Amino acid sequence: MKFCSNCGAPVTIKVPPGDTLPRHVCDACHAIHYQNPRMVVGCIPEWEDRILLCRRAIEPRHGLWTVPAGYMENGETTFQGALRETLEEANARVEIGSLYALYNIPHIHQVYILFRARLLDTDISPGAETLEVRLFVESEIPWDRIAFASVRSTLTHYYDDRRDGEYRFHMGTIEPGPVKA
Numbered sequence: 001m002k003f004c005s006n007c008g009a010p011v012t013i014k015v016p017p018g019d020t021l022p023r024h025v026c027d028a029c030h031a032i033h034y035q036n037p038r039m040v041v042g043c044i045p046e047w048e049d050r051i052l053l054c055r056r057a058i059e060p061r062h063g064l065w066t067v068p069a070g071y072m073e074n075g076e077t078t079f080q081g082a083l084r085e086t087l088e089e090a091n092a093r094v095e096i097g098s099l100y101a102l103y104n105i106p107h108i109h110q111v112y113i114l115f116r117a118r119l120l121d122t123d124i125s126p127g128a129e130t131l132e133v134r135l136f137v138e139s140e141i142p143w144d145r146i147a148f149a150s151v152r153s154t155l156t157h158y159y160d161d162r163r164d165g166e167y168r169f170h171m172g173t174i175e176p177g178p179v180k181a
């Protein structure tokens, strides 16, 4: 950030009085522009023994597979966001179920929140940010072509839980580093 979104004057990075971290502070109107993590909300849409994955048409990780998920909007709840993203990316209608995974990704300032979900029908098709949508059984999951560590970890837990016959909530932190194959 170079200019104040409030008045257009230049901003300076400094620790405001009473604060502990450097912020973008406007030199003219003294507005403090806080930057906080963003929420990524999504779901694992289930259809019988299959799950829906989307192949990304956008960067980052163009061409790789993920569950439907995206940035939460102001004014919506986490499950409304997951529902909307699933509709936008896969033209898929789901009923959102239980909270399944929460991942902190501090180095990119994101928090992932993923739900289980029931796909209501198989009338699915790629949205504008998606190249391809498909229903996968476990043996077909493209593990070496999954876009994000958070999604790979979620799906690994998901199939472990399925084998155990009990879906548990999973929480973790993704550290920086190369994406594991």
Ligand SMILES: [Zn+2]
Binding pocket: 004, 005, 006, 007, 008, 009, 026, 027, 028, 029, 030, 031
């Ligand atoms: Zn200003």
